[in-house]
Amino acid sequence: MRLFAVIALLLVATSSLQAEPIAERAAPCLACHGEAGTSEMENIPSLGAQQPAYSLIQLFMFREKLRRFEPMNEMAKDFSDDDLRLFSDFLATLPKPKPPAEAGEPARMASARILTQQFRCDSCHNADFAGRDNIPRIANQREDYLVKTLREYKDNSRHGYDATMADVMQSVTDPQIVELAYFLARVR
Template sequence: MTFACAWVIPGCLPAQAVDERTAQCWSCHGDNGESPNPETPSLGAQKSAYVLIQLYLFREKMRRFELMNNAVKGFSDDDLRTFADMISRLPPPPPTADTVDPARMERGRALVRQYRCNVCHSPDMAGRDAVPRIAGQREDFLVKTMREYKANIRAGYDASMGDVLQPIPDADILDLAYFTARQP
């Protein structure tokens, strides 16, 4: 996958350098940002501001995951912006393509309203600004992430997700993830 960005973003890495540095991204996060790996997020169509914040947290080791900490070690702020903008231009991942349980989908839809997920993540769960796109995200990653926020072991740039998830029972987390993973 080649991204020529030097003419689009001032200070951007040359296209060849971007290709070299993104090769390791795609090995985990998948071609076009559609992850084939368990508990590894799909990145396609993720909001640039959100990606930039996450990359910054990894670079500064405020969010600890050695593979990601090492992947962005030495990146300049301009490098982080280049990668965030590139990821935001990838196509969104397709929703989970298995047989859908209509009752569980309706329960998930009701839980999204009950817990007001759609207020921050937007009605179509596509995210906005620094709030991530969660529509079509890997179900196992959504469950893992919500459990980490609930247990206060997932770093973020604010504590809102931990606070929101505290009262939510695990059965509801499972249904929220089921529903969200199947959204376009």
């Protein structure tokens, strides 16, 4: 029994030591993406509770410069594949972003909900917009970031690992993009 207790303590101590370095290594990431994974910086996404497979793909794309944004390309350039997995798994453990205190204008929210159904956002991002696997969490993402990203998919200046979003966005108008972002940032 005593041996079991010693082993348990060692496992806890080891896991604490392993958790500490990633928290320290992630400090530069969280300087922009928010201490708890909720960004307060314009056009910078919140990454708390993000799907690990999605984060892994994005970090890989930044490292390989398949997705270009100089600060991220620079930060990811020396990451090993194990580093990419470690950071992706870490981001998933951060708390999910909270919706703003202001719930959103009811008529506008209802109208935008219809848009999410029309464009079938929930077929990939799930009914709660939390994403799954390699499909990102978009619930309670920054509104400005959502507008920017959706516009980039529409004008084909943002390339994903497949063309799904670019295809979906072709029939979405700019006013609809604004409404979708408004809704997704506030969804409860």
